Amino acid sequence: MNPNALRNDFPLLASGLVYLDNAATTQRPRQVLQTLTTFYERYNANIHRSPHALGEAATQMYEQAHAGVARFIGASSSREIVFLRNTTEALNLVAVSLCRGESGPLALRPGDEVVITIMEHHSNFVPWQALCREAGLHLRIVGLREHGALDLDQLSANLGPRTRLVCCTHVSNVLGTINPVIDVARMTHEAGALLLVDAAQSVPSMPVNVRSLGCDFLAFSGHKMLAPFGTGVLYGREDLLQRMSPFLFGGDMIQTVTESGSTWSSLPWKFEAGTPDVAAGIALGGATDTRTGQRLVGAVDYLAALGMDTVRAHEAALLEQLVKGLREIPRVTVTGPSDCAQRAAAVSFSVDGADPFVVARLLDDEGICVRAGGHCAYPLAARLGVDGTVRASPYIYNTASEVERFLGVVKDIVAHRIV
Numbered sequence: 001m002n003p004n005a006l007r008n009d010f011p012l013l014a015s016g017l018v019y020l021d022n023a024a025t026t027q028r029p030r031q032v033l034q035t036l037t038t039f040y041e042r043y044n045a046n047i048h049r050s051p052h053a054l055g056e057a058a059t060q061m062y063e064q065a066h067a068g069v070a071r072f073i074g075a076s077s078s079r080e081i082v083f084l085r086n087t088t089e090a091l092n093l094v095a096v097s098l099c100r101g102e103s104g105p106l107a108l109r110p111g112d113e114v115v116i117t118i119m120e121h122h123s124n125f126v127p128w129q130a131l132c133r134e135a136g137l138h139l140r141i142v143g144l145r146e147h148g149a150l151d152l153d154q155l156s157a158n159l160g161p162r163t164r165l166v167c168c169t170h171v172s173n174v175l176g177t178i179n180p181v182i183d184v185a186r187m188t189h190e191a192g193a194l195l196l197v198d199a200a201q202s203v204p205s206m207p208v209n210v211r212s213l214g215c216d217f218l219a220f221s222g223h224k225m226l227a228p229f230g231t232g233v234l235y236g237r238e239d240l241l242q243r244m245s246p247f248l249f250g251g252d253m254i255q256t257v258t259e260s261g262s263t264w265s266s267l268p269w270k271f272e273a274g275t276p277d278v279a280a281g282i283a284l285g286g287a288t289d290t291r292t293g294q295r296l297v298g299a300v301d302y303l304a305a306l307g308m309d310t311v312r313a314h315e316a317a318l319l320e321q322l323v324k325g326l327r328e329i330p331r332v333t334v335t336g337p338s339d340c341a342q343r344a345a346a347v348s349f350s351v352d353g354a355d356p357f358v359v360a361r362l363l364d365d366e367g368i369c370v371r372a373g374g375h376c377a378y379p380l381a382a383r384l385g386v387d388g389t390v391r392a393s394p395y396i397y398n399t400a401s402e403v404e405r406f407l408g409v410v411k412d413i414v415a416h417r418i419v
């Protein structure tokens with residue numbers, strides 16, 4: 001993969017901006033932007049309701065986009081793929097749905113236990129905290145071993161007969177740690193519980209196959225993997241989604257409605273109430289107009305053409321360079337696993353005595369975008385004993401020379417621009 005060649009696809013990078021804030025959101029390639037334009041110019045109609053050819057084409061394409069995402073993550077069928085706004089909404093869907101009495105055998109009951117880890121993003125922390133308070137459940141929090149690895153002994157100790165659900169991130173957005181989800185799934189299932197994986201930082205960056213991982217639910221955001229804002233996905237095992245209650249109620253998610261009650265549409269539509277962002281969904285999953293053969297490229301098409309092994313290899317090379325370079329700079333401490341094989345390319349670091357926001361602003365002055373702060377993981381920051389860190393997160397279009405430039409600027413900031 002040649003990142004320099006890819007850069008032509010990303011209009012925003014043409015100015016020479018060094019964009020290293022990809023864990024927050026990525027840039028979008030022209031091909032995906034073109035899909036949005038093409039949809040609105042040639043196919044714009046509402047789905048699942050319009051009896052005209054335009055509406056049918058839009059419906060078919062939106063359904064194909066679900067199938068494209070299903071293929072990308074190895075789901076058995078598009079019935080297991082719910083399009084939502086983002087990872088946060090997907091995680092909240094599971095929390096709300098499992099707590100509705102109608103979920104029958106799946107419903108969470110007072111006294112049940114939900115296990116999360118200390119490295120969760122607020123999106124996979126706060127919904128469970130709130131739910132446990134409201135529904136009388138117990139929240140168990142698994143800690144870390146040295147260098148930011150998940151403590152599997154603690155996980156094992158926290159699994160018990162009342163454990164119903166384990167919620168675990170695949171990749172930490174702060175530490176970069178890649179969690180051993182296959183082991184977590186085995187342990188969770190041996191305890192008779194379900195596993196929900198927050199894959200917001202893994203699906204964009206490495207091959208992810210839901211069946212190989214053995215998870216029951218998996219959530220991720222399209223905007224972190226080249227697709228438009230407002231796109232997110234919940235994967236759920238079909239037999240589980242089948243038995244779960246809807247999340248939102250309204251149009252498009254019903255089969256029948258009478259004065260005395262309603263029944264729900266088939267999967268995944270039961271979980272997609274109201275008019276969705278059709279164009280953005282197609283720009284995530286891709287679709288072909290079956291009448292004309294015209295292809296509307298989705299973000300998953302773009303990534304699949306590169307190959308997710310290649311994406312991971314490219315990120316891993318930049319990660320090694322980043323971690324090695326930062327470690328050589330005095331006063332800089334890199335958080336997370338020291339072995340790059342155990343981690344992804346979100347690299348957080350602190351500069352002794354310096355406010356992370358000041359460091360980020362000084363980098364910005366040099367045309368380098370990074371993130372600073374608690375990265376929506378305050379409980380983790382508290383356990384690590386830091387107020388915040390600076391985070392650099394490269395992606396497919398970043399080059400070794402950009403990382404070199406970033407390291408040079410950090411070195412200069414540490415040596416000359418902060419006391």
Ligand SMILES: Cc1ncc(COP(=O)(O)O)c(C=O)c1O
Pocket residue numbers: 023024086087088089121123124169171172173198200201221
């Ligand atoms: C690990 C992780 N989970 C969840 C989220 C939330 O994603 P979104 O804001 O797209 O819902 C993020 C965002 O940074 C994340 O990094």
